[in-house]
Amino acid sequence: MGNNFKMVAKTMFGFEEILAKELRNLGAVNVVEGVRMVSFEGDTGFMYKANLCLRTAIKILKPIDSFYVKDETDLYKKIFAMDWSKYLNPEITFAIDATVNSENFTHSLYVSQKTKDAIVDKFRNTVGKRPDVDVKFPDLRINIHIQMNRCNVSLDTSGRSLHQRGYRTATNIAPINEVLAAGLLLLSGWDGQSHFLDPMCGSGTFLTEAAMIACNIPANINRKEFAFEKWHDFDSELYEKIVESCLNKTREFHYKIIGYDKAPSAVQKAKDNAANANLSEYITVERKNFFESEKFTENHLHIVFNPPYGERLNIEMEEFYGNIGDTLKQNYPGTDAWFITSNLEALKFVGLRPSRKIKVFNSHLESRLVKYIMYEGSKKAKYNKQL
Template identity: 75%
Template sequence: MANNFKMLAKTMYGFEDILAAELKALGAMNVETGVRSVSFEGDTGFMYKANLSLRTAIKILKPIRTFFVRGDQDLYDKVYRMEWERHMKVSGTFAIDATVNSDLFNHSKYVALKTKDAIVDRFRNILGKRPDVDVKYPDLRIHIHIQRNQVTISLDSSGQSLHQRGYKTATNIAPINEILAAGMLLQSGWDGQCDFLDPMCGSGTLLIEAAMIACNIPANINRREFAFEKWPDYDQELFDKIVDSSLNKTREFHHKIYGFDKAPSAVHKANDNVKNANLSEYIQVQQQDFFESDKPVEGHLHMVFNPPYGERLNINMPEFYRQIGDTLKNNYPDTEAWFITADLSAFKHVGLRPSRKIKLFNGKLESRLYKYEIYAGSKKAKFN
């Protein structure tokens, strides 16, 4: 289509295929996976929709120029020649993020500085004054990527990372990132067709993301703003239509989502965040030690959780993971249980054989997402 343009969605390691599937389901064209990224094509309305709806995207970049450079002066000259006055007002603010993998440049901050100088000098020479830099809340966030001698300059349509959904006001120690939570849920095949439990729910991120997937609620519906809302060509009427259309595609959820945590403070924070996300009717959080719990429902249960590990709490890891395995085996028949850990030897102590292992990163920590299938007959067999 004539109005379509290329975009790039950035994501976390291991979620490239999931993000590609999300984009295709939304209606993106020419979807191609990369490393921690997926490229695609769509129009301005689709860019709005991608920011609003994608669960596993960190940012949506809109490339506006690609060129080759021979050195820093060449970079300056080519950035200077771009019509920056089309993208922001001289009274506005901007910020530059740079990523560099090149023998020509050995520091991303230097590239950002050189780019900033070219933009500022262009405004000063044409209009007699210059826009200011604001690294926290700019009107325009520019992304420059240099691979060898190829430069791609993009506008960041998202602004703050898209994991900042807007519903979380209270957090626990080392809360799980919302994008990681959504990606784990989608990796696990969660689709809202049964009851769900996070038995160590902390501040409730997995519970909320699970409910939003189950009800097909746009991931960023609670977010206060996107960077594209400050662009000169922002179309408020179009964005409102995209929001209304997305909300019309929500669906009813006929099961229940349960959260356990043994810390009263965590239960309180989780309930606050669930309320902020307007999901209280679907999610029930209670103070409960998982190791002293029984399955809260009849029938099949889908479980996804992020157990604490040595980085966060001083616990006896072998004993802790043995208790996870024993609790699942003895008290949770007909359950599909998934959990993530950065302690890569921990699963040996669970005492159950995982049916899947998926490599992910929790922040900078290499982690594994393990799947355990607990069959309905296992508890009965134990007592025979």
């Protein structure tokens, strides 16, 4: 406990509660939900584990200082006063990411520039040599967040956004973000204890994330690197132990994960991405029109999908969403069906009453994750397969 320090996990709107639950399940302490973020405490090993395992985090930040600032001059002075030798030296490259929400600070790029100037001038004054800036591949990424007059300075432990898992090399039109996909699956209650279907799977992000959840595979096991691996105090031996420990907690999955798509190119991309994630044995992708399909099992089925909104494809919205409702009602008894849409008007055409509506955001688009429960009726659909 003595080696614990505070960290902040950034996330998407609506995912704060499930991210907090993920953190507690991993072993974090003092977990506190915020807006698009969750703060927590853990040691260095936990910092590695959080980056490796969290499904709904975009970044993990390690705060190193916090202070009030009046203006740009005050910001420069207080950044200059920090002991940057703990984290940087003239041979290490760095970059600054800044976000501002303040009347006194209105330009994040200017805040980044002033922060950079203060750090560079500090090294010139103390050792006569300055570290260089590398905005693309820095050895150290520093995060500045100014909220009103409060400035928080953090080290970015992740580097590139954690949605970049490393398995997705082929994408379709407007692919869903991996963190968004994982969060929607967790919000839907997916736990790997039934069959799963994405009937409009595109490049297969839901399929891959569903398989990783079902098998308890660390979300970022396929990622090439994290920012903390470039830090001067990176403990590679500890990191390898964390990886091994997490992989020892994977579990077998005894159901089917199936994806449909009408486009042959999408089917191939979904197969390729499943293979890249080493999950081909769990995922089956077929070229099929959902509206001409029937439930493939007599057992419970969990459906999650991302239908076209109109922003992605030119479709006849009323007919398309009406077909979704008709197909679910007629051919998918004993199914929990979830989908996300930003076209709230289109939901009226489904013709079914959703049992849940959850507000989420898909990029900048306000959306709803909706649930339809298809109960077993007197008219049962014909099954293609019986398991």
